[in-house]
Every structure is written in structure tokens, then in C-alpha cells.
Amino acid sequence: MIMGWLAFYLRKLYSIVRGEILVLPSRVVVVLFCLFLLLLPLFSKDPYMLRILIQASIFAILAASWDLLSGFTGQMNFGHALFFGVGAYTAALLNLHLHVPPWGSIPFGALAAVLAGLVIGIPCLRLRGTYLALTTLAFPIILMGIVFTLPGITGGELGVSGISRLSGSRIGDYYITVVLMLGLTTLMWKITDSKTGIIFHAIREDELAVRASGINTTRYKLLAFSLSGFFAGLSGGLYAHFMRIAGPSTLEVGLSFTVVIWAVFGGIVTIYGPVAAVFILFPLLEFLRFWPEYRTLMFAVVILLILLYMPEGLIPWIRDKIEKQCPRCKLRNVAVRKTCRVCTASLD
Amino acid sequence: MRRLKVGWMMMAALGLVLAIALPARAADVIKIGVIGPMNFMQGKAHWNGATMAAEEINAKGGVQVGQKKMMIELVKADSNEHINVTDATNAMERLMTQSKVDFVVGGFRTEAVLAMQDIAMDYKKIFIGCGAATDELCLRVAKDYNKYKYWFRQTPINSTFLGRTSFIHLATVGAILKKSLNLPQVKIAVVGEKAVWTEGMIKAAEATIPKMGMEVAGIWQPSPVATDVAAELSAIQRSGAHIIFTIFSAAVGITFARQAGELKIPAVQVGINVEAQKDGFTQATQGMGNYVMTLNTYARGVEFNELTKPFVDAYIKRFGETPTYNAGTYDAIKYTLAPAIEKTGTLDADKLVAYIENSKYMASAGTIAYLKDAEGRPLHEITWGPGYVTSVGVQWQDGELKGVWPNQWKATPEAPEVTYKGIVPYKIPPWVIEAYKK
């Protein structure tokens, strides 16, 4: 009886895998990636490698949250480090002074980042394009000034240290961050697929038209800032608890720029683009450690070259090479096919 | 077909990652990691000091560990701490898990060292600090001995002692000025860069200076990366200060000295100016940094004991510049770790910690003994005072950094006078003499 029931679901799983996942290489890659991340500790418990992947996961959440705001909603945010830093500091302070455990301090840190999102979202409502970008750049710098003004609370340049760990072990930390990363990015992706996500995308394309359609763009823009802030704040809190220190380095301009680089490199207006970019570039930067002097230079050169040939971003370029869109039903197919898998129209 | 290709690519990627992950291990060497910002002065000094120590020890056959002799192998780790604390922690972890070092020396930026210390303590490896002065690093040892006992500080003396020594400099120069220039009351302008580490010192200065019989003319706090302090200098001049008590560790030290020299402000600079410790200071200030006085760990020609001169001279000969405090990695390896290993006959961290914390030995910077706090808990902090490490007060005279303190210094009225070999008298800038001649 139970065997029959199990067999039914296994067959269903098989047909889903064959029908939905294996038809498109991009989906296969995603599934393999998830499996790789989840099953890695079974093969290697090397703490250094796990550390790199944990940090990559944290930054992947950050980059994806940037894409949600700046890619989809078109509000170019050059101060994303603000959310990260607010999340990190809040979680750290709550943990240190009020002894709130990580599973409490991190969400509160994220909520503080949401508030920060609203604080910067409101002035930015009337700004467009480059004005918006440069204004958002200013906020983390102002906050950093405040951080240095109140060294008693924030520890100034020393930051807040002595924070408790995420979990008892490196493997525990790893699974928490990886599962959170996969979950949150899926959530973000689902948001972009929902009605809200469509409105975000529309705001980016033509805000005037959206307003003309009767939608309150102010509310949606603020929502975008808040959501982006929430996810970025979560990643900040995770960072603080993993590194066990939250310092002014979480608010640096360099971090904001790096997030933008990752996202554009991977491809904006996707959520998976920035995630992939982080997982490619961050280990690459670590890998290049054996040429310590040339590391950052090579990083910059790689970015320059990639942007030269793939200005849309790496992942969309790869995706275009391995998949084709059917002209009739608009569904994606493997590039080698001659006819669409659903409507059998010719793909050439 | 394409699916299979993707699958194989993933396998290959996994294999590559694992290949990097699997560490290499050579036998019978003592691996010491040297971690610091290798693209900058501090990291270079870390590496230079360590290299010299390792080579000298290896030239004699290595370190005697019980029955056999083992050579020292240094592992360079670029923490990049100026830019990125994440990088620093990754570098430390890499040292621990990939390079599998036995000991670590180095560190510089406080925020990064606090994080790196945690990692080294997790792996129970001895980490000897040669950079950050913050008291917190050693206070942690007292608070949580079992976790942090593997940490020792080699250089510099901690912030509290740095403050105390600078006040002694102030008193010394204040007395010289009062006598030579016939001043009724010496006024001091306190200028510290806006940073957490200077806060305590500024408050202490406000309290201590009146007790020394001098007056605080005002307090200024420029940004650590200020490129123009002419405004502050105008205000300082107007306040009538005779001495400027500088508390700088960042670039503002250069800007301040240069502009003060260019504007011929009638006040002498005494205190802490880390940039002024470097040989490149004259070029960086375009020669205007003459007569600046600062605290330093080494100075050409100054000898704390018989180990100082061989080290300083060899360092200058090999690297062309005076060693800075970061080159204390030399002392850390040659006079702290190696003798401890030989005496205990083991590389076991716990046994070494127990030995080192109770030892008193000579190093090139002075005699090292480790402090305990008021409750008797070990701090693993180096002792400051005559007969131990006092650091040296240096002054730029005609493009050369000369030692000017301690010069007939008495720590307490009953203590014996201390003057190191190679100390020369302090010089007052001519334009200051001119300004007060009336």
C-alpha cells in the first residue's frame, strides 16, 4: 500500500523532472547548483571552502536584493551597503547588549533595514536615473559619519565585536546560510513573477504609463525599497553573526560598488544573474590569491572584458547561446532543437 | 547531449575545487604564518622582520624541538586588511586550514585583528600580534583565558602605555621649552584624529596636562584622511599654543606636519604620529616635517640592549630603511617562539603558552615580561617601564630621525636615570625660537 503510494509519487517526480527540468539546460544548471550546494559537505568538510561558500551565499542574497530594487524597479541604488550595514549593526547590537539570539536579532536587523529603506526611499521618490543613483550613494556615507560620531554605541572604527555565532559548527553555519540563500532568492524570484513584480518591471520601463493606469507608483516604489532593504538587511545580519564582528567596513562605498558590479556582470533584471555572478566572481577572487598583487587588477580586467563582449551580463548571454525562444508561443527551448517542444513551430 | 556536457562540467568544477581544497603538507618544518597588508608598509615590515629571523635561525640549523632540529618555513598571507576585513578573515582561515601553520605573527588594523584573533583562537594556534595597540585584544585574554590564551602581543606597547609615554614626552619637551624660551606657562593644543583609539587619549590629556603644570589651549579632531588642515592650524596659532600634542596614525599626520611646517606655525609637534615614524616622511612632507617628534619602537643608532644594534643595523643594511614596529615579527619569532620551543621541546600550543606567559627575556626592543591584570589574570601584554620596553622618542632633525628620549629620564623620583646609547638632545625649531624671542 505504502509502496504503491511511494511509487506513484516517484513516478510523478520522474515525469516532472523529465518534462519540466531536463528540457531546458538552464533549469538543469539551477537544479545541479542547488544539489551541489546542499550535498557538498558530504564530500568535503574543508572549513576554508565552506567559509568561502557561506560568504558567497550571504553576498548572493545581497546582490539579488539589489537586483530586485534596481534591476526590476529601475531605481538605481548605489548605496546598497546602507541596508547591509544597518542590518549588520542592528543585529550585532541587539545580540551584544540585549542578548537576543541570532534567529531573533537577524530578522530585527532586517526590519531596521526596511526602515532605512523607507528613509531613503521617500526622498528618492521624485528622483530619476543618475540623480537617484548618486543620492543613494550619499546615504551610507552619512550613516558612516554618524557611526563615527557615536563611538560609544557603535564602537567607531573598531565596530561591534564579540557577537555570538550563527550555530555551533561550521557545517551548521553553512547549511543555515545556503538554505536561506536558496529560499530567499526563490522567494525574490517568485515576487518578480507575481503581480507586484510585474508592476515593478513596468515602473522601470515607463513610470508615467503605470501611473496613468491608475496604479499608485509611490506605494510600489516604497515597497520595492522596503523589500530590497529587508533581504539585504537579512544578509547583513547573517554576515555579522558569521564574522562575529560588525564594523564600518559594512557601510563602505566599495561594497556598494561591488554589489552593483556583481549584479550587472551577472545580468540585471533576472534574479539568478547576480546570484550566479557572486558564486563565480567571489571564489574567483579568492582563487586568485596566489597572485596577491595582481588579484584586484585581474578582477577589474575580467569585468572589463566580459562587459565588452557581453554588455547585457554574463548569464543572459550564456542563456541566449544555449536557449532559443519560440516565435509563436514564446516559450524557451534548447538551442539545438529545430521545433518548439510545445507548439511544434519552427524555431529558425 | 548538452545536458550531459553540463553535468560533466559540473563534475570537473567540483574536482577542481576539491583539488585546491586538499592541502599540501611538508614534513618536519615549523610553519609560521605571517599575516599583514602585504602591499603596504606594515605588511612588508611584518614579512621583512620575519624573514630575517627565519633566515638567521635556519642558518644555524633550525630550531631544536626535543630530539630533532626543524627548520622554519614562513607562509606569507596577505590580509588586505586596509581594504577589506572579510579578506583578512579569509586569509587567516586559509593559513589555518590550507597552509596548516603552527603559529601566526602579524596583524595591523584593529577591526581586522579582532576578527582574525577569534579565528586563530578557534583553531588553538598561537597568534602573536605585531600591529594593533588596542587594549581590548589583551583584555579578552583575561576575560576568557581558556579561549584567548593563545594570543600574545609583541609590539607595540598598548594604547594605555602609548598614552603614558606621550605624556612623558610632553612633560619633557614642555620643560625644555619653558627653560629655553622663558615661558611663564606652557600651552598645549591637543590634536587627535577622529577615531575611537584617540578618544581615551584625548580625555586623558585633558586631565593630565593641567596636572603637569601646563595648560590645554584647545582640542581639535580632524578627519584621519584630512587633506587640508590649514583651518585647524590657523585656529591653533590663534590659541597661542606652544606645543601641539599630536595623536595621529593615519594620513593626516603627513598633511598636518607638512602644512604646519609650510605655514611656520610657532609651536612644536610632540606626541604620536605614525607616519612620521617612516623613512619616507621627509619626502611625503616635502621636507617640511622637520622637528616633528613622535613615539617609535626603533631608531637608528639607539640601543635598548645588546640585541638592538645587530637587528637594526642588519635590517637597514638589507632593506634600506629603519625597522618600524611591525618588524617586531623578528622578535616574535627569534626571541619569543624559538627559545620557547627549544626550552619546552615541543610545538604543543598549550605547553608553549604556559611557558611563554611566565618567561622574562631580552628582545631587540627591550626586555619582555607579560603583565597580569589587577585580579592576577594573565593579559599576555608586554610590560612597559624602565628595564623593560619603553619605546623611544624620536625627532626629525635635518632629514634624519634621531632618538631624543629617554634622555636622563627618571620614571619616578627614586628611580635611576635612563638614557639609552645613541640618544641626542632635543632641538627646538628655529622659527619657534624666533617667534618667542620677544
Add this chain to the structure above:
Amino acid sequence: MILDIIVSGLISGSVYALLAIGFCLIFGVARIVNIAHTAFYMVAGYGIYFGTHKLGFHPLWCMLASVIMVTLFGLIAYKLFIDPIREHEAAVLICTIAMAMAMQEIMLLMFTGDFLSVPSLMEGFFKVLGVKIFYQQLLTFGLVLLILIALWALLMKTKLGLAIRSTAQDREVANLMGINESRAAMVTMGITVGLAGLAGAVVVPLTILEPFMWMHPLIMMMAVVVLGGLGSLKGSFVGAYILGFAEALVVFLIPKGAFLKGSVALSVMILVLLIRPEGLFGVAFEEER
């Protein structure tokens, strides 16, 4: 005290104006947000250091050589990396960031991270009503005015200037009118990089040379340009002095808070933008065409 503030404000305002004008120009004409602008400024400074310190030439010749070299370098970089992808503004932006990072790293490799300095063109200072002013600062101020006049003459009185202005106003129509729009962009790029190099030559003796020095002026410069209104030269000029004075006020009125001057200046910018979203002199039309 008031005089101190005025002098200090004028000086820092001039420095920002020098940088902002170039940045504003290239944005107005080619819609390129050149994050590497201050990086060129840094490279020019290093060029002068190399010339004076390692080769021993007189600072003036090093300045000229530096400016020319930086301009050429900028043009080549533009042609190789930016021109091909000019249509994708986001990618151009990242490209300039990457270029700035690359320049920073190359300087780090060549000159290490130590703080260096460059000799002033004119040493010494003089006193005006009790305030000491460096000759070099006066030079900076004078040069800003000179450059502004030269630029105004170029833009208003020459054919090239006309081409640049029309491209800035409406790229497509300018193209239709027979102006080679991409060549105008290239020439403008050369002018702005030259301006950045000139700013470096004049300002660097007043400041400290290190591979990361391009970040702080970048932020202030962008604040100035945004405050003044993107694409408006007059706006950049005015904005530069406003922010320069704001900083001077902070330094003098709150000596203990001198490090906050950057934050205060940026807050001023945000406040102005709240009231007038296109900046003081910016044009409020639909940018995207």
C-alpha cells in the same frame, strides 16, 4: 574667523569645481557617468610624482607631460572599453568603475600603498587679513576661473563648442544635422580627461598621494554635480562653491566634528534635491529618449 571660512570655502570649492566641470561635461554630452574621472586625476598626480621624484625634472614640465599623457591614456581607454558598449549605460558605468579599480591597482603595484607627496609649483604662503593662504591654493583658485573662461569660450565661440552643445541637448537631432556625434563624444572625453589631469596637477601638491585617493573626491564631486544639476556647467560651478562653504562652515564651527564635513555636505545635497529633484540648474525634462 569669517575670513577663514570664506577663504577655506573658496579653496575647497575651487577644487571641487575643477573636478565637477569635467564630470558634468562628459555626462551632458555623452551620457557617460565616468566614475573613473577622479582616477585619472590620481594617475596625473602619480605621473608628476614619478617625474619629479624619480626623474628629477621641474614640476612644471612634469605637470604638462602628465596632463598630456593622462589625456592620451583616457582617450585610448575610452576607445577600447567604453565606445563599443556606449548604448548600454549600466554596462558603461560598471566599466568605468572597473577602469578606476584597475588604475588604482596599477598605481598600487607601481608605487606601493605608501603615502607620497608632490612638490608645489609655488612654495610658500602669504597673509591676507590675518589668514594664511598657500600660493598653491591661490593658483588652484585662479586656474579654476581661467579654465571656466576658456571652456566658456570654447563652448560658445567655436564650432567644436557648438557641436558639443548640440550633442548635449539632443543627440539624435544633432546627428541628423550632420554633426558626427561619436566624434564629438570622443573630443569631449579628451577634454574632460585633460581637465581631470589638470586638476590633478594643480591640486595634488596640496594633498596626499595614495592609490585610494580617488574615492573621496569622487563622492564630493558627484554630490556637487547632482546638486548643481546634471549637465549644467553653471550648476556644477555654483554647487561646488556651495558645498565648499558648507564644509568650511563645519570645520570651523564644530572643530570636534571636522570629520563630519563630508556627511554634512552630502546632507545639504539631499535637502536641495528634496526641494528641487533636478538639482539647482538642472533641466527637468524627460531624459530618456
